[in-house]
Amino acid sequence: MNEYVLKTNHLSKKYQNKMALNKVNLSIKKGSIYGFIGQNGAGKSTLIRIITGLAYPTSGSFELFGESNESGLTEARKRVGTIIEGPALYPHLSASENLEAHRLLKGIPGKECIEKTLNLVGLQDTGKKKAKNFSLGMKQRLGLAIALLGDPEFLILDEPINGLDPMGVVEIRELLKKLNQEYGITILISSHILSELHLLATHYGIIHEGELLEELSTSELNEKCKHFLYIKVDNPNKAATVIEGILSSRNYEVLPDGSIRLFDYVDQAREVSKALTGEGLIIEEFMLMGEDLEAYFTTRIGGVNRG
Template sequence: MTDYILKTSHLTKQFNKQIALHKVNLSIKKGSIYGFIGQNGAGKSTLIRIVSGLAMPTAGSIELFGYSHGSALVEARKRIGTMIEGPALYPYMTAAENLEAHRLLKGIPGKDCVEKALAIVGLQDTGKKKAKNFSLGMKQRLGIAISLLGDPEFLILDEPINGLDPMGVVEVRELLKKLNREYGMTILISSHLLSELHLLATHYGIIHKGDLLEQLTVEELNHQCQQFLHIKVSNPEKAAAILETTLATNNFEVMPDGCIKLYRYVDTPGKVSSTLVNEGLIIEQFMPMGQDLESYFMERIGGIYHE
């Protein structure tokens, strides 16, 4: 049994002379929430469409639930639920009627799944209210309910929080956490709203102009974005000893150039500087540093980030 729900190998997609994906090697672990980060046009939707079977790659391959060829891959795709480019809703139908219509289109037996999906997304009490009168957040949740028909193991959502007001964003975020936590669902969520993904994802992939620049866990990202005091002193070895003894911390790194990254006392830098000076050290550089998710992303793509 594979630990990975999805793997791509040198996945490439070209439209005439334009390369939308370039040799992308992406992997998504079972049980994770994978935040797929990229600006509009970076290649997120193209990859999602290929994984979902809505487009064919120019080169390379995908492996879904351990299957990568022929009828086995077709069967594996039945184990995923997708919402691509917004939910496909019938505006003059109720939530239940929308789900029933999609159930019939998908050929899913039994009506029990309709009530189950409505309950999961919190729309079981909407009664005769038409979808056209739903808030944006409710429409997104209804779209997710449609993708849940058939009890998928892997949920793929393309920009599900785009255009939502703050309340709608919270509703969708908490729903996705619930699906992952209570139902063990693996989720791929693409977005350019990085601050929201940072509150949700367990793993990240950063794509830019068709190239997958990096994959990392939330722990690795938090470490990259962690705030710290950048310290350069006349004697780094002595400074390290002072940090361990006088300031009682080993939460720091001495870099190859002798500079120190101190991850404690970020809120009380004066205590650190005065202690080092009192111990006879000359401070050459002393400043708070670190990145947030947006600035880290901007650094990786080498440009200016616009959310």
């Protein structure tokens, strides 16, 4: 069985003189929630449009459920549900009528899927209320219901929480978690709202100006963002001896500028300070540091800007 739902191989897209995607190698494992992160114009939507058949790459290739030729991709796309650039709703139809219209468009047999899908997204009690009168959160859930028709194995969602109020964001987040954990649906979610993505995603891809800068799991990201005591003293070598001897820690690093990152004792800063000064060391700088997830992404993207 193929471990990956989606893999791209040096995928590139050029519009006139601009590289919207530049040799992107991206991998999405089956069962994951993949947070696709980048600023507006970074290339997120371009990649999604190529995967869903709305655009063609200039060069490179991709595999969807292990299929890479045109006929295979056409079949593989039947296993994918999408929301791109907002849900496609009929404003004068009810939720069930919207689903019926899309069921017929997709050629899905039987009407029983409509009630099941409305229950799944929490819209079973909307009755004859027209979609134009739905809240933004309800419209997003109806869009998700349309994407879920046909029981897709892979959901591709382009900025699904844009414009939602805090309650709407929570509703969509919990629904996506349920779809992933209870129904085993793999999800690619493109967003620039980083604080929300870290509550949802299991894996991340960071894209900037068409280039995929990094892919990492949540555990890898947490490791990179962990907190530490930043220590600068007059004698780094002696400080290292104190850390290993008196504090019994090897979980530290000495940087080229002589500063020290101590990953133990982050909640016992006074004990560390006391041990260092007790051995005659002069402390020049001493503080708790560490990036949160949003700061890490900003650093990665900002680093490119400075280069």
